[in-house]
Amino acid sequence: MTTMTTTTATSPVLEASGVTMRFGGLTAVRSVDLTVNSGEIVGLIGPNGAGKTTFFNCLTGLYIPTEGKVSYKGTVLPPKPHLVTNAGIARTFQNIRLFANMTVLENVLVGRHTRTKEGLWSALLRGPGFRKAETASRERAMELLEFIGLSHKADHLARNLPYGEQRKLEIARALASDPGLLLLDEPTAGMNPQETRATEELVFAIRDQGIAVLVIEHDMRFIFNLCDRVACLVQGEKLVEGTSDVVQGDERVIAAYLGTPFEGAPGDEEVAEVEAAESGSGAQSTTSKEGSAQ
Numbered sequence: 384m385t386t387m388t389t390t391t392a393t394s395p396v397l398e399a400s401g402v403t404m405r406f407g408g409l410t411a412v413r414s415v416d417l418t419v420n421s422g423e424i425v426g427l428i429g430p431n432g433a434g435k436t437t438f439f440n441c442l443t444g445l446y447i448p449t450e451g452k453v454s455y456k457g458t459v460l461p462p463k464p465h466l467v468t469n470a471g472i473a474r475t476f477q478n479i480r481l482f483a484n485m486t487v488l489e490n491v492l493v494g495r496h497t498r499t500k501e502g503l504w505s506a507l508l509r510g511p512g513f514r515k516a517e518t519a520s521r522e523r524a525m526e527l528l529e530f531i532g533l534s535h536k537a538d539h540l541a542r543n544l545p546y547g548e549q550r551k552l553e554i555a556r557a558l559a560s561d562p563g564l565l566l567l568d569e570p571t572a573g574m575n576p577q578e579t580r581a582t583e584e585l586v587f588a589i590r591d592q593g594i595a596v597l598v599i600e601h602d603m604r605f606i607f608n609l610c611d612r613v614a615c616l617v618q619g620e621k622l623v624e625g626t627s628d629v630v631q632g633d634e635r636v637i638a639a640y641l642g643t644p645f646e647g648a649p650g651d652e653e654v655a656e657v658e659a660a661e662s663g664s665g666a667q668s669t670t671s672k673e674g675s676a677q
């Protein structure tokens with residue numbers, strides 16, 4: 384790794400090794416290894432059905448992997464969602480899961496719940512401990528709403544927010560559990576370019592607060608701008624992993640992911656020659672192709 388501006392040593396936050404998930408005869412995830420280090424934003428890409436969400440579900444205890452193991456900061460995670468959240472991993476979902484009839488603030492407070500020590504009796508009796516914890520939770524929730532730019536809508540019902548803001552609110556709710564690792568499943572799906580740019584900035588800001596991020600996205604510009612490292616899943620297997628530059632230029636990724644011919648692909652020259660011949664122009668086809676602007 385290159386030297387970063389920070390002097391903090393990086394250490395693994397998430398270590399998944401040999402994670403396999405089978406559904407009957409279908410192997411949705413096959414022996415995937417992935418590490419996310421502190422201070423990193425890691426991308427997970429791959430065509431639809433590649434197993435990205437299933438892999439997330441294995442990391443967060445929603446699924447018990449058929450094989451493999453998942454550790455968070457050196458401790459193996461039990462496959463139970465609430466224990467994974469307690470340990471410090473938060474996530475958002477590919478399909479928005481908000482409480483539509485709760486306010487924006489209440490939705491964040493729900494995410495805060497795992498971090499409040501006050502028990503049921505304290506809440507029912509509304510003793511001083513409860514009130515203190517409640518005040519602290521509200522303050523933290525409002526802070527998070529400010530962070531994502533939604534504090535002015537704290538009292539609005541979640542269902543009345545525009546789509547892009549609902550996605551942001553999901554992120555705030557995930558952050559409310561004070562995670563050390565945030566998993567985002569297609570956070571910009573359905574967003575316009577401005578909202579996507581804003582989400583990019585938001586993810587950078589989250590990373591700058593010391594939270595490692597693993598993000599699934601289809602928007603390649605978003606991914607390659609954002610991520611220190613990118614892994615590409617194809618049919619459940621990790622095909623390639625590397626820096627954005629390396630993965631961006633990898634022929635297998637381009638072929639598998641985009642499924643389209645690319646600049647400089649084998650056969651490109653032949654195609655160009657055939658097209659030139661058919662158009663009847665380039666009678667004397669040579670290899671001189673310099674200067675073509677991109």
Ligand SMILES: Nc1ncnc2c1ncn2[C@@H]1O[C@H](COP(=O)(O)OP(=O)(O)O)[C@@H](O)[C@H]1O
Nearest residue numbers: 406409411429430431432433434435436437438
């Ligand atoms: N609960 C499930 N039961 C059976 N098959 C599933 C289940 N969840 C996912 N799959 C299958 O696993 C494969 C990977 O799906 P998914 O992880 O959603 O892909 P991605 O998120 O990369 O688009 C797909 O073939 C999907 O149909």
Ligand SMILES: [Mg+2]
Nearest residue numbers: 435436437477
């Ligand atoms: Mg998915």
